Amino acid sequence: MAADRRRGGRPPRSSRLSIRVRTTLGATAVVGVALVVAGVLVVLLLRRNLTASVDAAADLRVEDLVVALEDGRAPAELVAGDGDEVLVQVVAEDGRVLAASEDLAGVAALATDEVEGRAVDVPDESDPYRLVAEGVDLGDDDGLVVVARSAEAVEEGTETVAGSLLVGIPVLVLLVAGTTWVVTGRSLRPVEAIRREVAAITDAELDRRVPAPGGRDEVARLAGTMNAMLDRLEAGRDRSRRFVSDASHELRSPIATIRHELEVARADPSVVDVAALADRLLAEDLRMQALVEDLLLLARSDEGRLAAVRRPVDVDDLVLAEATRLRSLGGPTVDASAVTAGQVVGDAAQLGRVVRNLADNAARHARTTVRVGVAASGPTVRLWVADDGPGIPEADRERVFERFTRLDTSRTRATGGYGLGLAIAAEVVRAHGGRISIGDGPDGGAQVVVELPASGT
Incomplete structure (x- = not known):
């Protein structure tokens, strides 16, 4: 029931928005989501790289200290030169701090095992630190070199980039929305012009045409x-x-x-x-x-309701019956010697109307002879009617199939013609999937040829 109400009620909300609005919203949403995802990835990758750099620097400092200690230098001498960014401890195996940077004086050991890199909180220090620890041979005993390197650069770099993205992404989204709005408006302007022109055209002004923009879009x-x-x-x-x-x-x-x-x-x-x-x-x-x-x-025919009946029809029987009718009228001689078997599928009454119209047309203009013929050739049945009259000029051979067309005084009401015979024949032939044409007959007059799909094709 709800679906029925939706189908019969108001259109969906999205369909009530203009194409311009929907395009702008869609483009803005897609670009906005893409920029946010890209921004998050950039910040995460930047933080990861900066953290890796801090860990690498701390690891180098640890290696230098380990080499120096193993060469016999005193721990106190090694830790004296580091500033606030690098804090050092030399820790004995039992956890005692043998030497430490000034900022770590009195602070317990930051690590008791080897560490490859982790965050650590240093007492009395507000900056975050990254910790690296590595074992060392102190001669009499084993120990541990601990280096804590400031990660302030990581935080500052990450915050700077994130802040830039927080400002830049909305600006870019607004720029995309504005550009899409303008471009879509310009693209749809010709469509609106077409709509206005079509809306203004009435049945009395069908000679008007819509504006055609250039290009092939x-x-x-x-x-x-x-x-x-x-x-x-x-x-x-x-x-x-x-x-x-x-x-x-x-x-x-x-x-x-x-x-x-x-x-x-x-x-x-x-x-x-x-x-x-x-x-x-x-x-x-x-x-x-x-x-x-x-x-x-x-x-x-105009309503597309011709050829509603589809049954096998022997065209040769229709032609022979029409030849007999013409002979009974006492008019020109009718030669039906070229009639052979030919079957099509269609409406027998309408196809008989075609044959009669062509025969009457030929009889009206023949001097002495009308020739008819039927031949089946592959998928086509060919029917032709020819006379020995004056013929039809080549320039008029298409026009004679138009309604109420008369080419000369011989096609008058006095002879029974309304100018509809060939027009009706053409309509019926087209409704049966065939074609009709006019050429020169064997006796110099006109020859009308009808080609229809054979039965079974």
Whole structure:
């Protein structure tokens, strides 16, 4: 339930912050943590190195004293020259202090065994000391040389560096935060400009474009993508407007004809031939019905709802049936000798519509002959319809697939064409994963070629 409330309620807190704020906070946090960790490591390593230096110096002093004592020099003579930074004791095996620095006078032995380096508190001394002790042969007896060296330099060096880091790290973090804030703001400025421009664009201003910054970064690609989307939207809007305008124009003619016939009949019913009037009105009604069906098919195509039925379809049967229909109309000669077997998967009614539209188009422009053919070649079934008419200029072979396109007076309403036949054929072919093109026919006219994926591919 809580998850449902979260999904349906307010967005997470992080999503309510701007990208600029989130980027700045993220960069600042990462850099801050990294600097703190690095600072701690630097202080620890520095302290370790300084301590090792103090221990090494104390160890050298111990070695010098051991050599001198073993050469027979008196302990009191050896410890007399050291200052406050180095304190020395020579301790007998039984723990008695045989000799000591002035600052250690009266102080018990600091160590009774060998020591390689450790912290030690020296009585009456405020500074920390590091202790090193090593055995020595005193001739009559064994002893121990003890050296305590001041570690004040370790503390001072560590405190100096730590203090510098305490001041420097916050300054660096603030510098990173400020730099990130400025750089992110400048980087997002083009995005904000794009957002404002897109927000200001209405459906009546699709010719506007978002500002495109130079370069090839993500913002430039975003601007290019947005402008490409606006290009598509503008083209779709213009196409819809042309479609509505052309459809209205085409429907106006049969509606006007029907109205005229009815007005004449109403004005003088005595002179009306009812049978002839019914024939004329039925013909106009059939034209309107055909146009509306074509418009509905194109609307389904725009919605991506073509080719909803996917069944094996024998293209050769569709072509042969259409050839028989054309012959029955008594028009041009139909040559179907090039029809061979070819099967695809799709909607038989829609593919039959393609064949009929191509056949009717060829029959309208043929002088004497229409040729049809089907051939299967590997993964493709190739269907073609050719005529021996005037052909289609190469510059117009793409344009004829646009809706309501007529190239000349031969494509008129009087011949039954609305300029939708090839457009519908192209939409259906594309919905079936094929392609359609126009070339020169074997008899000099136009040849429309349709290539569809064969069944089983």
